[in-house]
Amino acid sequence: MDKLIITGPSKLSGSVKIARAKNAYLPILAAVLLSDKPVHLKNIPDLQDIKTMIKLLSNLGVTIKKEGNITTFDASTLNSHEATYEIVKTMRASIFVLGPLLARRKAAKVSLPGGCAIGTRPIDLHLTNLAKLGCEIEVHSGYVDAKVDKMKAGHVTLAFPSVGATENLMMAAVFSDGVTTIENSALEPEIDDLAHFLNAMGANVTGIGSRTIVVTGVKELKEATYEAIGDRIEAATYLMAALATGSDIEITGVNPRHLDFVIETLQGMGAKITTGEGSIKVFKSELKGCLIDTAPFPGFPTDAQAQMIALCTQVKGASVITEHIFENRFMHVPELVRLGADITLKGKSAFIQGGEKLTAAPIMCTDLRASAALIIAALATEGETEIQRVYHLDRGYENLVAKFSELGANIKRVAGSAT
Numbered sequence: 001m002d003k004l005i006i007t008g009p010s011k012l013s014g015s016v017k018i019a020r021a022k023n024a025y026l027p028i029l030a031a032v033l034l035s036d037k038p039v040h041l042k043n044i045p046d047l048q049d050i051k052t053m054i055k056l057l058s059n060l061g062v063t064i065k066k067e068g069n070i071t072t073f074d075a076s077t078l079n080s081h082e083a084t085y086e087i088v089k090t091m092r093a094s095i096f097v098l099g100p101l102l103a104r105r106k107a108a109k110v111s112l113p114g115g116c117a118i119g120t121r122p123i124d125l126h127l128t129n130l131a132k133l134g135c136e137i138e139v140h141s142g143y144v145d146a147k148v149d150k151m152k153a154g155h156v157t158l159a160f161p162s163v164g165a166t167e168n169l170m171m172a173a174v175f176s177d178g179v180t181t182i183e184n185s186a187l188e189p190e191i192d193d194l195a196h197f198l199n200a201m202g203a204n205v206t207g208i209g210s211r212t213i214v215v216t217g218v219k220e221l222k223e224a225t226y227e228a229i230g231d232r233i234e235a236a237t238y239l240m241a242a243l244a245t246g247s248d249i250e251i252t253g254v255n256p257r258h259l260d261f262v263i264e265t266l267q268g269m270g271a272k273i274t275t276g277e278g279s280i281k282v283f284k285s286e287l288k289g290c291l292i293d294t295a296p297f298p299g300f301p302t303d304a305q306a307q308m309i310a311l312c313t314q315v316k317g318a319s320v321i322t323e324h325i326f327e328n329r330f331m332h333v334p335e336l337v338r339l340g341a342d343i344t345l346k347g348k349s350a351f352i353q354g355g356e357k358l359t360a361a362p363i364m365c366t367d368l369r370a371s372a373a374l375i376i377a378a379l380a381t382e383g384e385t386e387i388q389r390v391y392h393l394d395r396g397y398e399n400l401v402a403k404f405s406e407l408g409a410n411i412k413r414v415a416g417s418a419t
C-alpha cells in the first residue's frame with residue numbers, strides 16, 4: 001500500500017484550483033440513470049469514488065464515452081436494475097441508484113451499503129419515505145429489493161435532513177404522477193446542484209435552497225450538459241492547511257458562499273480571509289481556540305471536522321469540537337496524539353490543547369477526512385512524517401500530492417508493502 005512522506009514544517013504559497021465536488025457528482029451520476037437521452041458532464045474529478053460510480057453505471061448497461069473534459073452518458077442502453085454487493089461494499093454512495101432505478105425501471109435491487117468507518121449510517125429514511133411514494137420494499141439477504149407500479153406523488157417529511165435521503169427522493173419523484181413535496185429536506189449545496197442538474201435534464205424541481213423541495217412529475221427528459229459545483233470540502237482542507245502552516249494562499253474554483261460558516265468560524269478565531277467570486281484568499285494569522293459543533297448545512301460540516309481538529313493542534317489555547325452527525329468520526333485523534341497532540345475525547349467532543357510542537361512519527365489513515373487531517377498535521381510538523389494507508393485519500397482528493405507540491409510542500413507518495 002502506498003504511503004505519503006511529508007517533510008515539514010512547510011510554508012505554502014501560490015494558488016490551488018479546487019476540483020468539481022465528489023459529493024455533487026456522485027448523485028448527479030446516479031441521476032443519469034433517469035434519462036434515455038444523452039447527458040454530457042464536464043470536468044468530472046478523477047477520484048476513486050467517481051470511478052466506482054461510473055463502473056456501477058456501466059454494469060447497469062449505461063454507455064459511457066469520454067472526450068477531453070466531457071464525459072457522455074447514454075442510459076438508453078440501461079438493461080439491469082441490480083447493484084451488487086461487490087460494488088456497493090466499496091462505496092456507500094451506490095445507494096443513490098435506488099431512487100433513479102425505481103423511477104426509470106420500476107424495480108431496483110441494491111445491496112445494503114452497511115456501515116462504514118465513521119458510523120453505522122442506516123438508510124431507513126430513504127426506504128420509509130420511498131415506501132410513502134408507493135414503492136414496495138423488502139430487505140433480505142443483504143439487499144434492498146424494491147418495486148413500484150406507478151411512483152405516486154406525495155408529501156414526505158424527513159425526520160432528519162439527510163443529504164442522501166433528500167437526493168434519493170428527489171430523483172425517485174422525477175416521473176411521479178403529480179406534485180411531491182419533501183419537507184425538512186437537507187440544505188447542502190450539493191442538493192441544490194442535483195436539483196439544477198435534474199432541471200437541466202427537463203425535470204421540474206422547485207423550492208431549491210429551501211427546507212421544502214417540490215418535484216412535479218414530468219413525462220420525459222431531454223439531452224443535457226452540466227458541470228457540478230466546486231468541492232467545498234476540498235477547499236476547506238486547503239484553507240485549514242494554509243492556516244495550520246502560517247501560509248498565504250489563494251483557493252480558486254469554489255463558491256465561498258458554500259463555506260460561509262467555516263470562513264466565519266475561522267475569522268472568529270482570528271483568521272485573515274478574503275473572498276472573491278469563485279475564490280478565497282487566506283493569510284498568515286495569529287489564531288485563538290474555538291468552540292465548534294458540527295451540524296447539517298448551513299452549520300459547520302462534519303466533513304471538515306477532522307481537518308479542523310488538526311488545525312486546532314496548531315492554535316495556542318483550548319478548543320472544543322463536538323461531532324453531532326457521525327458517531328465514530330474521531331479516528332484521526334489517536335493518530336494526531338501519536339504526533340504529540342494534546343487531545344482528549346469525551347463522548348461526542350474532542351478537547352484540544354493546542355500550540356504544542358508536534359513530532360514526526362509513522363501514522364495511519366482510517367478514512368477520507370481523517371487522512372486529510374493527518375496531512376495538515378504533518379505539514380505543520382518538523383521532520384519526516386510517514387502516513388500509511390493513503391488509498392482513503394484517493395476517494396476524495398484529486399491530485400493531492402501535485403497540488404500540495406505546487407504550493408511548496410515537501411510531499412511525496414511512495415509505493416509501500418502489501419500490508
Ligand SMILES: CC(=O)N[C@H]1[C@@H](OP(=O)(O)OP(=O)(O)OC[C@H]2O[C@@H](n3ccc(=O)[nH]c3=O)[C@H](O)[C@@H]2O)O[C@H](CO)[C@@H](O)[C@@H]1O
Binds near residue numbers: 024123186325
Ligand atoms: C456522498 C455524500 O454526499 N456524502 C455526504 C452525505 O452523506 P449521507 O447522505 O450518508 O449523510 P446523511 O445526511 O444521510 O446522514 C446524516 C446522519 O443521518 C443519519 N441517517 C441518514 C440516513 C438515514 O436513512 N438514516 C439515518 O439515520 C446518518 O447515519 C447520519 O448520522 O452527507 C454527509 C453529512 O453532511 C456527509 O458527511 C457525506 O460526505
Ligand SMILES: C=C(OP(=O)(O)O)C(=O)O
Binds near residue numbers: 092093116396
Ligand atoms: C463521508 C464522506 O463521504 P461518503 O458519504 O461518500 O462516505 C465524505 O466525503 O467525507
